[in-house]
Amino acid sequence: xxxxxxxxxxxxxxxxxxxxxxxxxxxxxxxxxxxxxxxxxxxxxxxxxxxxxxxxxxxxxxxxxxxxxxxxxxxxxxxxxxxxxxxxxxxxxxxxxxxxxxxxxxxxxxxxxxxxxxxxxxxxxxxxxxxxxxxxxxxxxxxxxxxxxxxxxxxxxxxxxxxxxxxxxxxxxxxxxxxxxxxxxxxxxxxxxxxxxxxxxxxxxxxxxxxxxxxxxxxxxxxxxxxxxxxxxxxxxxxxxxxxxxxxxxxxxxxxxxxxxxxx
Amino acid sequence: xxxxxxxxxxxxxxxxxxxxxxxxxxxxxxxxxxxxxxxxxxxxxxxxxxxxxxxxxxxxxxxxxxxxxxxxxxxxxxxxxxxxxxxxxxxxxxxxxxxxxxxxxxxxxxxxxxxxxxxxxxxxxxxxxxxxxxxxxxxxxxxxxxxxxxxxxxxxxxxxxxxxxxxxxxxxxxxxxxxxxxxxxxxxxxxxxxxxxxxxxxxxxxxxxxxxxxxxxxxxxxxxxxxxxxxxxxxxxxxxxxxxxxxxxxxxxxxxxxxxxxxx
DNA sequence: CTGACTTTGTGCAAACGTTCACAAGGGCGT
DNA sequence: ACGCCCTTGTGAACGTTTGCACAAAGTCAG
Numbered sequence: 001x002x003x004x005x006x007x008x009x010x011x012x013x014x015x016x017x018x019x020x021x022x023x024x025x026x027x028x029x030x031x032x033x034x035x036x037x038x039x040x041x042x043x044x045x046x047x048x049x050x051x052x053x054x055x056x057x058x059x060x061x062x063x064x065x066x067x068x069x070x071x072x073x074x075x076x077x078x079x080x081x082x083x084x085x086x087x088x089x090x091x092x093x094x095x096x097x098x099x100x101x102x103x104x105x106x107x108x109x110x111x112x113x114x115x116x117x118x119x120x121x122x123x124x125x126x127x128x129x130x131x132x133x134x135x136x137x138x139x140x141x142x143x144x145x146x147x148x149x150x151x152x153x154x155x156x157x158x159x160x161x162x163x164x165x166x167x168x169x170x171x172x173x174x175x176x177x178x179x180x181x182x183x184x185x186x187x188x189x190x191x192x193x194x195x196x197x198x199x200x201x202x203x204x205x206x207x208x209x210x211x212x213x214x215x216x217x218x219x220x221x222x223x224x225x226x227x228x229x230x231x232x233x234x235x236x237x238x239x240x241x242x243x244x245x246x247x248x249x250x251x252x253x254x255x256x257x258x259x260x261x262x263x264x
Numbered sequence: 265x266x267x268x269x270x271x272x273x274x275x276x277x278x279x280x281x282x283x284x285x286x287x288x289x290x291x292x293x294x295x296x297x298x299x300x301x302x303x304x305x306x307x308x309x310x311x312x313x314x315x316x317x318x319x320x321x322x323x324x325x326x327x328x329x330x331x332x333x334x335x336x337x338x339x340x341x342x343x344x345x346x347x348x349x350x351x352x353x354x355x356x357x358x359x360x361x362x363x364x365x366x367x368x369x370x371x372x373x374x375x376x377x378x379x380x381x382x383x384x385x386x387x388x389x390x391x392x393x394x395x396x397x398x399x400x401x402x403x404x405x406x407x408x409x410x411x412x413x414x415x416x417x418x419x420x421x422x423x424x425x426x427x428x429x430x431x432x433x434x435x436x437x438x439x440x441x442x443x444x445x446x447x448x449x450x451x452x453x454x455x456x457x458x459x460x461x462x463x464x465x466x467x468x469x470x471x472x473x474x475x476x477x478x479x480x481x482x483x484x485x486x487x488x489x490x491x492x493x494x495x496x497x498x499x500x501x502x503x504x505x506x507x508x509x510x511x512x513x514x515x516x517x518x519x520x521x522x523x524x525x526x527x528x
Numbered sequence: 529c530t531g532a533c534t535t536t537g538t539g540c541a542a543a544c545g546t547t548c549a550c551a552a553g554g555g556c557g558t
Numbered sequence: 559a560c561g562c563c564c565t566t567g568t569g570a571a572c573g574t575t576t577g578c579a580c581a582a583a584g585t586c587a588g
Contacts, residue, residue, distance in 0.1 A: 016574090022475070041536090057536065057538085058577090067536050069582075071536090071584070086478075087474040087475055092474055102366075105369050181473075187295075194480075198469045201375075203287070203381070205464055206422075206446060209446060210444075279545075280544090281545060306566070316547070333553045333567080334554045334564045335555070
């Protein structure tokens with residue numbers, strides 16, 4: 001999906017599919033660390049991340065041998081190694097273009113800052129928005145793209161504009177020196193080779209869900225595994241680490257360290 | 265990614281990878297239709313969608329033989345067939361839980377309605393937001409989840425809450441009868457088998473970009489194909505369908521029907 | 529120090545996805 | 559009606575990803 005010459009792990013190593021899962025593992029590791037857990041087995045970590053444990057071990061083995069046989073992985077050490085591999089030990093200035101609802105949501109999203117992504121600037125071309133404060137940032141004019149990118153050595157750009165402006169913004173980002181782009185606009189961006197584009201399309205995901213929902217509706221509806229689910233839910237609500245002193249939260253469980261249902 | 269018993273195209277047909285691309289083709293087809301193009305070859309459509317043409321043909325062949333050899337595909341007919349396969353010819357009521365910036369962005373997103381997704385309700389548990397108007401919808405209390413789902417026969421739920429509430433919201437949606445969930449919260453949801461979950465994680469995409477950016481920075485930087493790019497850009501800006509009467513847009517090109525750079 | 533037990537790391541085979549290359553098939557000019 | 563040319567649809571080769579199953583390697587009790 002927008003790799004240029006990808007022999008997957010031809011030259012240096014890590015398969016693309018693995019790279020895509022590392023952030024998930026990292027999130028699970030942070031959650032474990034927050035709960036004060038120092039060591040974790042591949043089985044447990046895999047459950048937290050919602051993947052098969054063999055897959056997790058193979059994935060981690062691409063980074064090196066950071067586990068201890070018979071014991072598991074040291075959470076803190078693994079956090080460091082995964083972060084390092086993903087390039088999160090350095091600071092990544094990010095410019096967000098488009099300060100509509102989506103741009104605003106992105107600017108306010110805590111998950112950015114906590115992973116080393118610093119918002120270098122929030123830009124918009126609507127003069128009614130330029131100058132306002134959003135999440136501690138003053139919205140600047142989209143005319144400043146080149147200035148911002150060069151001044152702050154930005155290499156990652158986020159496009160959160162309406163579709164018609166997206167290609168133009170993209171061109172300007174690229175011309176200014178940005179080589180990684182995260183595109184939220186529902187169009188296919190045209191970029192020179194050497195520039196990495198990833199897209200997130202809200203409606204595409206919904207359409208995929210609709211496809212499966214329709215499949216289910218047409219085929220016999222096998223009822224959403226009633227018994228099994230009751231059981232799992234009970235386990236999650238009640239049996240939260242017997243000797244654990246977790247404070248009861250007002251709404252909802254903890255930070256999501258349970259396994260995704262994978263079924264058979 | 266959260267399939268239950270997925271032999272991919274074991275029983276009825278279409279591989280998962282193909283399903284994930286159909287919405288992209290559909291978008292490209294709509295863009296072509298808007299430009300008044302009645303017929304398109306696999307080569308052109310593939311370019312518009314940013315994929316290999318052989319892949320496109322194989323993907324479409326899973327739906328049936330809707331092309332004409334020597335000619336191409338009829339745009340309108342293909343739009344219909346793809347829509348039908350994706351289940352977009354029916355109306356899908358969707359409930360959005362969480363009316364923060366993200367929920368607001370989703371509610372305002374035009375790409376929903378235009379694909380048959382109707383917002384059944386917008387819910388939040390913050391009493392300061394409940395009752396306000398967002399995109400023609402009055403925000404209702406999150407306590408109404410069960411009522412809304414049952415009254416309007418909602419089968420798709422969108423979770424746009426902060427992470428701590430997500431699992432609880434998910435449980436309630438599922439208990440109320442929702443079987444498809446789109447999750448924006450950065451946690452792995454636990455659901456019974458039979459429920460389909462897709463996740464969109466903004467920071468994960470950024471982390472993947474960071475990984476590649478770091479790779480590029482470490483290896484020799486081969487300069488983003490200067491010459492080739494200038495050429496492509498010129499072609500895009502100037503050579504817009506010679507005899508085409510497209511009105512000049514204030515900002516940016518058209519709806520993105522150009523090829524993604526794929527490189528070698 | 530030894531031996532039982534646990535968990536990692538990995539060889540291998542099967543499943544899945546992508547791409548090439550071309551035969552089959554249909555339009556169109558003559 | 560014929561044959562040329564263009565484009566689809568697909569068989570086959572190749573690369574990637576997954577998951578099993580197990581040997582290697584470490585811990586820990588006695």
